[in-house]
Amino acid sequence: MARSQRGEIQPHEDYGFFGPGSVVWKVWSYPTSLTVGFQRAVVVEELDPPLVAAVHGTQGIYERPRTRYDRTLRYFAMVAFAGTREVCKAADVLVKVHSKAIGRLPYSEGTYDANDPDSQLWIQLTGWHSILYAYERYGPGRLTAAEEAEYWEACATAAELQTCSPADVPRSREGVRAYFERMRPQLSASPIARQAMEHLLRTELVLPPTPLWAKPASLAVAKAQRIATIATMPRWMRELAGIRQSRLLDALIVPVMRVSFAAVHLSPRLELLLLGRISPSTVPVVAPMKLGMTPRHEEVLTPAEARARHGYPRPAEAHLDLRARQAARVLGEGEAPSDLGLIESQESLGPLS
Template sequence: MSTFRDWITALTSAPELTPADDYGFFGPDSVTWRVWSYPTSLTIGFQRAVVVEELDPALVAAVDKTHEIYNRPRTRYDRTLRYFAMVAFDDSASTAKAADVLVKIHSKAIGTDPVTGARYDANDPDSQLWIHLTAWHSILKAYETYGPGPLSEADELRYWADCAVAAELQTCDPADVPRTRAGVQAYFERMRPQLIGSDIARQAMNHLLRAEVMLPDMPLALRPATLVITAFLRRGTLATMPRWMRQMSGLPTSRVLDAAARLPLRAGFAAVSLNTRLQLILLQLLSPTTVPVAARVLKRMPARNPVTTTPRAAQARLGYQLPREAHRELRAKQHQRVFGAGQAPSDEGIIESQPILGTVG
């Protein structure tokens, strides 16, 4: 059995880093790197994203069918967080490959929603747009609320332009991505009538708000502090969600508790942002596979070729089809297995993804 000292040593060991081949799609001067590298992003920002996503009946039907967020929440969180970090920070070839494999992973997330009776498909462009915008909006919302504050008008326009660029890695149409705050708000208003706070959505949201399920087994001496910190993260995440959304989901709406959480969280994140080593330790707790991707950015490691490109250019250079058109044969096979033969979908996408996004076990 490992000792407390062994646990601390493993947690604080510096990762072995190699330079990225290039700066990916945004680079060190981008607003995206500034916002996404702040410690609010991969904590409250990402937690908010995965919680809010569950209000989409198609998405939560897929989540509930596999039960993976309950059976292996840490692994699921780790792999998902790594993918989003790759989109923001990693080199173009690695990220384009991950996005291509993601289409294969999503090919098995198909079925019939028990609440609405409609078929769902994780590769559906509308579902992909919902996930994409919820993530980018949540990351920015957390940064504004508990980080340095709102971006300038010019920087926010750059941020949403970057969001549209990142959408080239998804099956949705980048032209459908709003380029302004007003456009993003209008999108969520259009989505509002389609969102459902069903029993399975409420169960998933409450589960994902418990940040402790994403953590490894903590030493006994640290568990009280862990419970306090995760309680603040839960309340901080809730405070960024609109009241109508919380009411729909049966979640707490206390304005007093929302306000009480803000100052401690702002102070805590500001302190963490000043210490790169501490940021990496906390990220190691939350998502070990994300550390090698984020560490290059936090340590300001130059890329071998200090240039940026676009997903479309990378896909063309590497011979990948556009995500919307990719792997049609596999997707058709999965549909036949599920809707035609009534069988479970195959796992080749999951298997192929493990060297890229981390093991599933």
């Protein structure tokens, strides 16, 4: 299988923003990351009222759950592993896609905008924290102090691909905890948040159709991931969202997942095979790293160097005219936003259907 994959998978242009030997590649390449870590991130995110309003407004997770999951996971993986030109292009088109996720909050005064820096910071930190937490709980365990410091510096580097400011990214575990404590009073388990969280915990919705004989095993895997993801969520968060799971299940799932992930991690071929079941579009992003393929240029760039080389603006400064037009159309004229950017995004983020 590895030989056939090497024949089909193309090497990246460069090592991206982190590269071999980085703590990002160490943590994000472990199978906990693009499974439990990613699922935890997208579930926890829904407690932020502006973010869940944007998710609910587009209805993508309900109308096309598999492709929406696939596209989002692909972008997560691109930031860690893809070449800098690919990532810059994807980050740029994502600003266009997010420009349509704008409107009025359904349960309070005010508006939401998926490109808002505060929403983007929330996405960034819940994502990177969830990936690390899943790695620690179901993978090899805690990083060293030096590795952890490198990890949060890398998180700030990746924030340059969002509309938020890297200066707002904490550089330590304590700083991240303090951020979540500041956010806690703003979080809300509204009806649409609870609906989205429960929906996103249903791993079976993103799995491909399986023959009748394989359905029990597929459902067992989906159930195990759901239990594992819920077990990483603090009790106060579960109570807020109305998610219930016993402490016994929380404890029992740990050795099951640790052994399972460790076994899968022994074989890059198996990792890619299983990844292809939940996110086919992510396989070409991750495979060059898993298969040890050398990029066309053996270099790691900073986001600033990549933007200068490939001709992209900072995301915070990208497509300001489009974003203003979308805001005027939705908030001023009461019309539906334009879909500009969605079709274009398929080349970078994967198919819409």
